[in-house]
Amino acid sequence: MGVSPDIQIVTAPEGAGGEGFFATSLDKAVGLARKNSIWPLPFATSCCGIEFMATMASHYDMARFGSERNSFSPRQADLLMVMGTISKKMGPILKQVYLQMAEPRWVIAVGACASSGGIFDTYSVLQGIDKVIPVDVYVPGCPPRPEQILDGLMRIQDLVQNETLRRRESPEYKALMNSYGIE
């Protein structure tokens, strides 16, 4: 095939190939496709959102990882990126956005505030978004550099690639959802 050495494409998963055919498991094929086409929904409330803007822009270019299209509707998003301080009053809104996303969905908490409340140990601030929605990856930093946000996205990619197609129907997953009051 005449692919230029400058253009990198993902390598095929393990499988059996021959003249004109390639066979692998459905899990691996779907994981490969999902991993490289994650549509993120940015939920940016403060300075971590500014770092995210740099992450999306041409210098760091999150699109290199297949996240070309930011989805500003939760209905067409795969990944909820929560960046910034979430006040207790914002908590139910964040949860509603999460509920509006279709399965499979992933959540990344970017920065100290989204992860634990950060420096805002006070009556008005939610002490980490995992009080209201389940979180897959936490990115530390106050705020994290774009490289760290990209690293967090790549950890999400690992999760997406290796997730079995039946995970969302498993009793463990349902128990996790129920612990957040989500049916």
Next chain:
Amino acid sequence: MESNNADHIKIVERLKERFAESIKDAAEPFGMLTVSVERKDIIAIISFLSKEEDLGFAFLTDLCGMHYDTTDQLGVVYHLHNMYSGIRIRIKTLFPKSNPEIDSITSLFEAANWQERETYDFFGIIFKGHPNLKRILNMDEMDYFPLRKEYALEDGTRTDKNDSMFGR
């Protein structure tokens, strides 16, 4: 009150002449005229200050609450401004926390509406006669008044401040 400011002396005299029993104290901390008054006359005093032509405090700059832990008193502070002369006045009123009620001044200043809601939200001071006295900044489900001194500033749901994580 001992003062070198003739305007301030005249304002205090006018107030004392009209509200002899209600004016408890007058002072000038950092040069700003500050008068302590009884809460029962708060509407009458602010109305007097804003409507008398020679006083002319027609602008409500701010209104806020306070809580003195040592005496367990709540208070409301009003800041008024005379836009023509540039003179400002601060009206303080204190009352026991067990009876946290004061008349609303929304009938005099529409701008007091949100400020009284905020003061209610954080200190639990009930403004009698307010058209819509409910929380404005905090979540509606909050069951206490966070800026009262008996409540900790820190949030009780914090889980990563365990001393063992810091070797204490």
